[in-house]
Amino acid sequence: MSSMKPIYVIGHRNPDTDTICSAIAYAALKRAGGEDAVAARTGPVNAETKYALEYFGAEAPMFLSDLYPRVKDIMLTNDTVVRETDTLHYLGEVMQKNALRSVPVTDAEGILAGIVTVSDLAQRYFEEINMQNLDKAGVTLRAVISITESKVLVPEDEKALVQGTVRIVSGSRHTVEKLIHPGDVVLVGEGRYESMMEILQHNISCLIITDEGKVADDVLKKAKKNHILVARTPYDAYTAARLINQCVPVGYIMKKNMISFEMQQLLSDIKGTIASTNFRNYPVVENGRLIGLVSRDNLMVPEPERVILVDHNERGQAIEGIENARIVEIIDHHRLGGMQTGEPIYIREEPVGCTATIIANMYWQNEVEISPTIAGLLLSAIISDTVLFKSPTCTAYDTKTAERLAALAGVKMVQYGMDMLKAGSGIGTMSPMEIAKKDMKEFQFGDYHVLISQISVMGYEEVMKLKEQLLESMTAVCEQKGFDLSLLMVTNILEESTELLYVGSPKTLIGDAFQKNAAGNAIFLPGVMSRKKQIVPPLSEAVRQLQL
Numbered sequence: 001m002s003s004m005k006p007i008y009v010i011g012h013r014n015p016d017t018d019t020i021c022s023a024i025a026y027a028a029l030k031r032a033g034g035e036d037a038v039a040a041r042t043g044p045v046n047a048e049t050k051y052a053l054e055y056f057g058a059e060a061p062m063f064l065s066d067l068y069p070r071v072k073d074i075m076l077t078n079d080t081v082v083r084e085t086d087t088l089h090y091l092g093e094v095m096q097k098n099a100l101r102s103v104p105v106t107d108a109e110g111i112l113a114g115i116v117t118v119s120d121l122a123q124r125y126f127e128e129i130n131m132q133n134l135d136k137a138g139v140t141l142r143a144v145i146s147i148t149e150s151k152v153l154v155p156e157d158e159k160a161l162v163q164g165t166v167r168i169v170s171g172s173r174h175t176v177e178k179l180i181h182p183g184d185v186v187l188v189g190e191g192r193y194e195s196m197m198e199i200l201q202h203n204i205s206c207l208i209i210t211d212e213g214k215v216a217d218d219v220l221k222k223a224k225k226n227h228i229l230v231a232r233t234p235y236d237a238y239t240a241a242r243l244i245n246q247c248v249p250v251g252y253i254m255k256k257n258m259i260s261f262e263m264q265q266l267l268s269d270i271k272g273t274i275a276s277t278n279f280r281n282y283p284v285v286e287n288g289r290l291i292g293l294v295s296r297d298n299l300m301v302p303e304p305e306r307v308i309l310v311d312h313n314e315r316g317q318a319i320e321g322i323e324n325a326r327i328v329e330i331i332d333h334h335r336l337g338g339m340q341t342g343e344p345i346y347i348r349e350e351p352v353g354c355t356a357t358i359i360a361n362m363y364w365q366n367e368v369e370i371s372p373t374i375a376g377l378l379l380s381a382i383i384s385d386t387v388l389f390k391s392p393t394c395t396a397y398d399t400k401t402a403e404r405l406a407a408l409a410g411v412k413m414v415q416y417g418m419d420m421l422k423a424g425s426g427i428g429t430m431s432p433m434e435i436a437k438k439d440m441k442e443f444q445f446g447d448y449h450v451l452i453s454q455i456s457v458m459g460y461e462e463v464m465k466l467k468e469q470l471l472e473s474m475t476a477v478c479e480q481k482g483f484d485l486s487l488l489m490v491t492n493i494l495e496e497s498t499e500l501l502y503v504g505s506p507k508t509l510i511g512d513a514f515q516k517n518a519a520g521n522a523i524f525l526p527g528v529m530s531r532k533k534q535i536v537p538p539l540s541e542a543v544r545q546l547q548l
């Protein structure tokens with residue numbers, strides 16, 4: 001079965017320039033290959049990435065907060081539209097034809113007004129037919145005439161509303177007097193001259209002669225004088241009464257206090273409501289407008305979202321709810337972090353400086369032309385990840401790819417790169433908490449859960465002045481998320497070094513990893529710029545040594 005849903009191409013949480021630009025470029029490559037792929041992101045675009053997107057005239061990918069199944073994923077379209085002004089007769093037909101047990105009702109503008117069930121309808125029919133009160137039900141004389149297929153004998157304003165009850169007169173003139181009330185629709189058979197004359201004494205809505213009955217001229221004259229509509233139906237009194245009852249608008253009997261859902265609600269959130277109310281169907285609305293239904297019997301998500309992960313492969317770094325999705329590909333340049341899949345998938349994992357390097361070369365290998373915009377974005381990603389080719393993660397392959405991309409994008413590589421890095425460096429208006437979470441990634445080293453953030457600067461002073469507040473923020477994040485250690489790399493891209501701040505325990509892990517006295521909360525690491533190559537591997541190794 002082919003899916004109608006697109007494949008999301010999505011990078012890691014706390015997106016950086018590589019994650020955003022690689023998602024855009026790889027989604028475009030997939031589309032060039034005929035697949036319905038859409039680039040997505042899990043968080044805000046940082047200042048550096050924003051510079052690149054604006055410079056090359058590209059839009060940020062769509063924001064996806066998570067992949068948890070939502071109402072929209074199981075929503076059924078609502079093909080049968082019933083308005084509150086439609087008659088019960090029409091409703092009955094619709095329900096029978098479509099074998100429905102409940103139907104949402106809207107107003108003329110499509111705004112959800114209520115819901116009506118088979119039992120609401122049945123209830124109406126179980127009630128004594130000739131006792132049905134139509135007052136305030138909004139039934140016009142025209143509707144009464146039309147549904148009973150009556151011929152009008154004495155015309156009056158047919159737009160007038162019935163303001164009483166349907167009465168069947170079968171007794172004597174004497175009983176009529178007690179039975180009839182102003183505003184009633186009165187059904188009577190032929191030959192009841194006395195009764196008819198008496199009935200017309202009262203201010204009724206209309207008189208209907210049943211069974212195609214005859215009616216005396218005196219009766220018609222009196223009706224005309226008293227401004228009472230008279231009509232003749234081919235139906236017997238009980239059939240006519242039942243039909244008139246069906247003129248009642250749906251709005252009169254529908255339930256107005258119904259439970260409705262919105263498309264973006266999580267399935268996990270609505271399941272409890274459904275379990276406790278147990279209706280068959282629940283309307284789905286958007287700004288009050290009815291757009292579909294959720295069925296109690298169809299709470300399983302038929303097909304999980306398909307995603308392609310770029311620039312990461314670890315569950316802890318992936319979009320929330322990834323466990324609900326089907327990962328179809330991974331394009332990445334990081335260590336394998338233990339992701340499991342349900343089936344074989346396409347993985348392209350290369351030890352290069354940037355995911356964009358891999359993707360640019362996939363374009364060329366597939367002989368797909370790279371537009372100047374895409375070339376500019378891929379170039380930006382490489383410059384960002386390799387810190388303008390200075391990071392030890394940078395390979396000759398990255399540099400060569402970047403040079404080709406710069407030519408396609410029509411920019412001077414070093415000048416553009418410096419400008420872009422500058423736009424993304426420094427702390428600007430960031431709070432200590434925002435700095436502590438900058439570019440934050442989660443790692444599992446043996447039994448240890450570790451957070452590592454990174455901010456790039458052109459000088460240490462500005463950030464290190466905030467050291468105490470940063471350590472406080474890091475401690476808060478670490479405790480709140482239940483992590484063992486939280487690290488912040490303050491990386492000087494001009495000097496090519498890092499001040500590593502850390503909180504949590506065991507600090508000996510940091511001491512072992514970097515061969516330093518780590519009793520405090522900071523160590524200076526000259527030549528260190530890469531989290532992936534110079535921070536993560538020594539920590540992995542230190543944990544491994546610990547476990548030997």
Ligand SMILES: [Mn+2]
Pocket residue numbers: 018019311333353354355385
């Ligand atoms: Mn990357």
